Amino acid sequence: xxxxxxxxxxxxxxxxxxxxxxxxxxxxxxxxxxxxxxxxxxxxxxxxxxxxxxxxxxxxxxxxxxxxxxxxxxxxxxxxxxxxxxxxxxxxxxxxxxxxxxxxxxxxxxxxxxxxxxxxxxxxxxxxxxxxxxxxxxxxxxxxxxxxxxxxxxxxxxxxxxxxxx
Numbered sequence: 001x002x003x004x005x006x007x008x009x010x011x012x013x014x015x016x017x018x019x020x021x022x023x024x025x026x027x028x029x030x031x032x033x034x035x036x037x038x039x040x041x042x043x044x045x046x047x048x049x050x051x052x053x054x055x056x057x058x059x060x061x062x063x064x065x066x067x068x069x070x071x072x073x074x075x076x077x078x079x080x081x082x083x084x085x086x087x088x089x090x091x092x093x094x095x096x097x098x099x100x101x102x103x104x105x106x107x108x109x110x111x112x113x114x115x116x117x118x119x120x121x122x123x124x125x126x127x128x129x130x131x132x133x134x135x136x137x138x139x140x141x142x143x144x145x146x147x148x149x150x151x152x153x154x155x156x157x158x159x160x161x162x163x164x165x166x
Contacts, residue, residue: 025044025051026044026051026052026053026066026067026068026086028040028042030066030086031053031055031066033099034066034086034087034088034097034098034099035055035064035066035088035096035097036097037055040055041055041056041057041058041060042054042055042056042066043056047160047161048160049071050067050071050072050157050160051068051071052065052066052067052068052071052157053065053066053067061091062091063090063091064088064089064090064091064096065088065089065091065157065161066086066087066088067086067087067089067153067157068084068085068086068087068101069084069085069086069087069149069150069153070084070101071153072152072153072156072157072160073148073149073152073153073156076145076148076149076152077141077145078103078104078105078109078110078141078142078144078145078146079105079106079109079141079142079145080103080104080105080106081103081104081105082103082104082145082149083100083102083103083105083110083142083145083146083149084100084101084102084103084149085098085099085100085101085146085149085150085153086098086099086101087125087150087153087154087157089125089154089157089158092124093124093125093126093127093154093158094122094123094124094125095120095121095122095123095124095125095130095150095154096121096122097121098117098120098146098150100114100146103142105141105142105145106142108139109138109139109141109142110139110142112136112138112139112142112143113136113139113142113143113146116136116143119133119134120133120146120147120150125150125151125153125154125155125157125158126154126155126158126159127155128151128155129151130147130150130151130154131144131147131148131150131151131152132147133147135147
């Protein structure tokens with residue numbers, strides 16, 4: 001194989017590897033950690049190749065959802081790249097909790113944002129607005145990346161669920 005072909009093959013292989021990188025299924029431990037519910041009743045659902053958790057109350061009614069933003073956001077970056085989140089919302093689209101799954105941003109900045117994550121909670125993520133939340137001083141790019149990821153993923157996820165319910 002000549003050098004230009006080897007180079008092109010290398011670029012294509014790298015791109016494929018980056019897009020298929022580890023996307024771990026959401027486990028029962030993940031659900032417990034983000035919801036705080038020890039023995040949560042939930043089921044794993046998939047729509048259009050996007051997997052998420054549907055939480056159920058004692059009567060079997062949907063009480064919330066847990067999803068990974070990797071399925072919904074690809075173009076938002078923090079300081080050093082994308083910020084992947086695990087998100088917990090109520091059945092009516094209210095953000096209850098989130099945690100960082102993966103990021104290249106410095107831990108120092110991410111920790112600053114997570115200490116002030118309450119400013120994002122209890123907001124409707126089915127509508128634009130979270131991205132307008134004030135940036136955390138000293139962690140502007142990371143906090144804006146998290147806010148934009150929450151907003152874009154929230155809107156996309158709730159649209160996906162609405163399609164499912166029609």
